[in-house]
Structure formats: structure tokens, C-alpha cells
Amino acid sequence: MAGTRSRPPFLGLLPLPERQAIARALRTETVGGLVLLGAAVVALIWATSPWSTAYTAVRDFHFGIPALGLDLSVGHWTADGLLAVFFLVAGIELKRELVVGELRTPATAALPVVAAVCGMVVPAALYLTTVTADGGGRAGWAVPMATDIAFALAVLALLSTHLPAALRAFLLTLAVVDGLGAILIIAIFFTSELNLWALAGAVAGLVLFYVLQRLRVRGWWWYVPLGVAIWALMYNGGVHATVAGVAMGLILRTSCDTGEDLSPASRVAHLVHPFSAGVAVPLFALFAAGVSISGPALSQVFTSPEPLGVVIGLAVGKTVGIFAGTYLAAHFTRAQLNPDLAWADVLGLSVLAGIGFTVALLIGELAFPGTQTGEHVKAAVLVASLIAAVLAAILLRRRNTVYRRLYEAENLDADSDGIPDIYQHDTAAEDTAAHTDGRHT
Template sequence: MRRGVCREVWSASVGPCALLPTPRRFAVVAAAPRSPFLGLLSWPERQAVAQALRTETVGGLVLLAAAVVALVWANTPFSGAYTAIRDFHFGIPALGLDLSVGHWTSDGLLSVFFLVAGIELKRELVVGSLRTPATAALPVIAAVCGMAVPAALYAATVAVGGGSMEGWAVPMATDIAFALAVLAVISTHLPTALRAFLLTLAVVDDLGAILVIAVFFTSDLNFWALAGALAGLALFYVLQRLRVRGWWWYVPLGVTVWALMYSGGIHATVAGVAMGLILRATRDEGEQESPGARTGHLLHPLSAGICVPLFALFAAGVSISGDALGKVFTTPEPLGVILGLVAGKILGIFAGTYLAARFTRAQLNPDLAWADVFGLATLAGIGFTVALLIGELAFPGSAVGEHVKTAVLIASFTAAVLAALLLRRRNAVYRRLCEEENLDQDGDGIPDIYQRTEGSSA
């Protein structure tokens, strides 16, 4: 057989090509194109993301207002009334549920928040950006690095200063609602892909926080109560598989599972996540919405407009004085939280994203720059709801816990200001991309860019 020569061919559209020998000839086969990172989302995915972000933005503004009210209230002559309301107890003592108002908001109302988070996580895993390893790899790597580096910075800080390791998980979580509220306040025009990437980071962050709370912040376990909670979750699963409908089945069952999980010694918010993950995220034939989408649609306004702001109202009310601020920057635990949220989030998310894109087939959208990823990484340093919750669990009723809360507020404010400065510099680019994304000259409700894309690919 005559020997041939294999030469590399370069194509401007698809990149390098390889010449592969066949029995009679050499065939030119194009290498797979690199997938775009932060490129145009599919139309169904964009609709789902837009709906989620719209609710989160409104909820974030309410959350921001609640945090401001709490801070002002706790630092006025009426601070005694604030403390009295937060520490007022009520409930059912016979069931071990005689809790303070602050405790009810963190263990009770936040369960609704985590239920919605579980529904969003299930949607991402089944039909969203986390449904395949290829699409999930980059945001998952970025989020994991964005959790690991802040925890490591906290650990290094307290190791040098001789503090407690109990708060290592405080700087891990990003508060998506607060972050989107900041974007609304500074009036940026971030493209949907950037907002979706931030949302995915926060979803994976929430999953990490859930695992941390479930594994590391448990009290003495009551195995009978936990067995009852697991049985309730199993029944919840069976009802979903049998396509049983009706809130009168699920609401009493959910409250029972929550109470048993609390009595079992595992933080009760884990029950909310578990039920959110059990709810179906796909529609059956003839259904307009899946049970998960329907439940999320009903509960999201309740979670964002009432549950999370009430938690913030009774968690963010810390006394801010010159002495307290001095201790935040001289005590290792709060200092570790500040460094973790501000520096650790930036370093972890940016480095994780860059390395993942460098060693996978992902390619940054040519309309964007790595400065945009850096700005998002800075914005992810806003850790509020979950960070305050973990701070309460790590340092219950102690002065260090109050300093850690103050550190979370200072770090979140610092991250918000830095992100605003960085993202506003690129706002002209975002405005152009946003206008292109939303242009609908034919008025059919679908942006023209999607129809051009479909037409060009046909």
C-alpha cells in the first residue's frame, strides 16, 4: 500500500483539523468546537432564569431593607425592645418546640427558604445547567473553589491568631438575593448568562451549606425522631411517584417531617431541602407545570418577601460601636470571616473558573472579558442569610458570635462596594449585550437573536 503524508489543516471557523487515514484515502475530520462559556442561553433556560432572578431581585431589596431596619433598631435607645421581641418564647413545650422568635425565624421560616432552594437545585440537576457533567463542570468547580478557599483563609487566620475553628464554614456561602439587590441598586445591565452563572454558583453554594449544616452542626441525635422524619420523607416520595395531588396531603406531612427533624437533632432546614429535592421537576403529559415548579412559584414570594427578611430582621441586629468594630479587626474569628468573604471568594471563584476553562473545552464568550468574571467573583463575597445562620450555629449566644455577625455585615458591604465599582466600569458593554438579547422587532415575544440563531443553524 502506498504511503501517504498526513498534514495538519487549519480552519478559521472550527480550529485545527486532523487527517485520519482510511483504507483508501485520508479523511479530514474537524475537531469539536470549544463550547462557549457565558454565551447565549437557550430560550427555555433563559425564561426560567429570568423568572427566578426577577423574584430574587425583589426579595433582595426587601432583605436589604430588613437588614438596615435591624441595624438601626439595634443601635438606638429602643434596642431593649428589639432584644425583648427577639428573645420572646412561644410554642409547644410538650413537643420540645418552645422557641424564641429569633429561633423560630432561623429554624422555622428559613426552612421555607431552603425548601425553595431545594426545588431550584432539583431543577438545575434535572433540566438546568447542572444536568450534564459537561455543562455542570465549570460552575461546580468555580463554586467549590469559592467555598474551599474562604474556609481555608479563615482556618489560616484563626490558626495564626489562636482563635476557634468553629466558624470555618461562615464565609463559604453567597447570598444570591442580596447580590441581585446590589445589582438592582447600582443599575447594571448584566447579560442573562452572567446572572445565570451567579445563580448557579449560589445554588451550588446552598448545597454546600446544606451539607455543612447537616454534617457539622448537629446536636445530640434522637434516632427515633430521625427515623420518623425519614419515614415521612419516604411517604412524601411515594406520594410524588403516585402523582397524588392536594396541599392537604403535603402541608401536614411537611410540618411533621420538619418537627421530627428538629427533635432528631439535625437542623430543621435540612427537612426543607430534602422535600424540595423529592418534588418532581419534570412535567407529565397534560400538566402545565411540574409539582416542583408549581410549589416554587407559590412559595418563592413567601420566602423572599417574608421568611428571609424576618430572619434578617432578627439576625442582623448587632450593636455597632467603636469597641465592637475594633474587635472585629483584631479578633481572629471575625477577621477570618472578612478575609474569607472578601478575598477568599474572589480568589477561589476566579481561579477556579479560569483553571476550569483552561483545562476543559470551555471558551469565554468573546463579547466578555475575564474582568467580568472577576467582578462576579467579587459580588459573590456578599454572604448574608446563610452566613449569619452558620454564624449563629457556630457561636450560639456568645460575644464572638456577635462579632462574627458584624464581620459578615462588614464583609458583605465591602464586597458590594468593590463589585459595584468593577461592574459599573463595564456597564456600557453589558448595556449593548442586554439590548441585543432583548431586541424584538417583530413583536412576537421572542427576542430576534434566538430566531436568527435558530434560522442560521437550520
């Protein structure tokens, strides 16, 4: 029995505080995903309509402060500016997972980390294999590596499935690790000519940001101007400016001092997450997803090597990589699959992870800036995401009866005290304690 308890079940019952934190994050992501979906549809209709020239004119309109190197187009502002807010939230979520979440201990981190890494390596390998066989360009190898958590959760919301909290937590954790990989790829491989003085200024700003956090200095008037300065210096330094958002998110303190109800990271996430999910990411999608979808354009997706590599990487590579990585980690690490769930659930989530929208479009723009191939790659991201969404919907709907039963058991509150009964039964409490002990071993 002791040996069994020391091996935490993968996709098992989450401790109540962690479950509540994940539920709050997922609610925002789900609503944001629906807004994102609407923005993408508007972009496609607008770019394909008779008013497509107006779309191009708005997207390419320049404004800013040229003296500071910030004379950017509207599309550029959304990609480099507004997405920095999205990556700030991603950095905060990553920090939370590293401190108190699934990535805190090797035993529980192994499975989502291995799954996410395999889910990035396999799509990139399939892309390179495809373009090499057809003589295409290798610049887009990183496009199919990213999962869009907001879009994936929007698909789940539209399906109205009763997905168990632990499966949703796995999807969120997988996306966090996946996002970290995408961030590192952008920082390392998609940088322009470096301006060392500007980068030194950005690093100095981050150090000051860290010192202010350690000294418990509070007040937005300190952090907002400093954050904008760090972002501008990072952009002028040649590193993609969204990296600044991640760095600040990782620096924010996640622990609560005496007398604090929320940590600085939680407060910032509470304030910024709605703006990120409801404004920043949808506006980016509006000006990034606007490709003309016509018969000839769609034929290019399946006949040109680069977009075909993206479709295969997202629709096939993500599924194979994540499912195989999860299977190997569950069999060769201390994590184990919850007996109430089946590998069909993991397969459904693996297919769902092939929805690679926001970051995939961003990397596509960086890999093929202002080219016709870049437009075809954007179309490929949309097509692959649609394929993944449809296939995942079919798989997950088939499991909906099981999900409904687990959901009702997880949320039963017969005594109406606001706490699910599963957390109040002695046996459940023992299992939760054992699960928690195993997570922190």
C-alpha cells in the same frame, strides 16, 4: 468547526426556555433581595437605637408547643422554621438545575461546580489560617463559605446594570452549588445530640413524601401537614431543621405529565418563592442582623481573630477562589469563555459572591451560639458583605457600557412578536442548537 461546536461557550447564549425560567427566578430574587436589604438596615438601626432592649425582648420571646419540643424564641423560629421555606425553594432550584439546567451534563456543570467548590474551600482555608495565627477558635470556619444570591442580586438591581442573562445564570448556578455545600456542612457539622427515633420518623416521612409524588397524589392537605411533621421530627432529631426543606425540594417532581402545564416543583416554587423572598428571609435577617454597630464593636471585627477571619474569607477568599476556579475550569475542561465577554466580568461576579448574608449569619449563630464572639462574627459578616458590594459595584459599573450593548442585542425584538430576534436568526439558531447539543453531550 465541529470541534469548536462540541465545546460549549461558558457565559454564552442560553436556550430561550432556560433563559426565561432563569429570568423569572431572578426577578423574584432581585425584589426579595431589596426587601432583605431593607430588613437588615432596620435590624441594625433598631439594635443600635435607644430601643435596643425592645429588639432583644422581641427576639428572645419564647412561644410554641413544649410537649413537642418546639418551645422556641422568635429568633429561633425564624432561623429554624421560616428558613426551612427558603431551603425548600433552594432544593427545588437545585433539582431544576440538575434536571434541565446548567448542572445537567458534566461539560456545562464543570465550570460552576469547580468555581463554587473553590469559592468555599479558599475562604475556609483563609479563615483557619487567620485564627490559627492569632490563637482564635476554629468553630467558625464555615461562616465565610456561603454566598447570598438574593443580596447579590439586590446589589445588581441598585446598580441598574444591564448584566447579560448568561452572567446572571452563572451567578444563580454558582449560588445553587454553593448553597448545596452550605446545606451539607450544616447537616454534617452543625448537629446537636442525635435522636435516632425522631430521625427515623423524619426519614419515614420523606419516604412517604416520595411515594405520594410518584403516585401523582395532588392536594396541599396531604403535603403541608406531612411537611410540617417532617420538619418537626428533623428538628427534634438533632439535625438542623432547614435540611428537611431541602430534602422535600429535591423530592418534588420536576417533569410535567400529559395535560400538566406546570410540574409539582414549579407549582410549589411559584406559590412559595414570593413568601420565602418577601417574608421568611427578611424576618430572619431582621432578628439575625441586629448587632450594635459602634466604634468598639467595629474595632473587634478587625482585631479579633474570628471576625477578622470571616472578613478575609468573604472579601478575599471568595474572590480568589471563584475566579481561580473559573479560570482553571475554563482552561482544563470543555467549557470556554464567550468572546464577547472578558475576565473582568468573572472578576466582578467573584467579588460580588463575597456577599454572604443569610446562610453566613445562620452558620455564625450555629458556630457561636449566644456568645459575644458570635455577635462580633455577625458584625464581620455585615462588614465583609458591604466591602464586597462596594468593590463589585466599582468593577461592574466600569463594564456597564459593554453590558448595555450586549443587553440590547439580546433583547432586540424588531418584529414585536415577543421573542428576541437573536433566537430567530438562522446563525443564532445554529449556535444555540450547537450550544444545546454540547450541553447534552
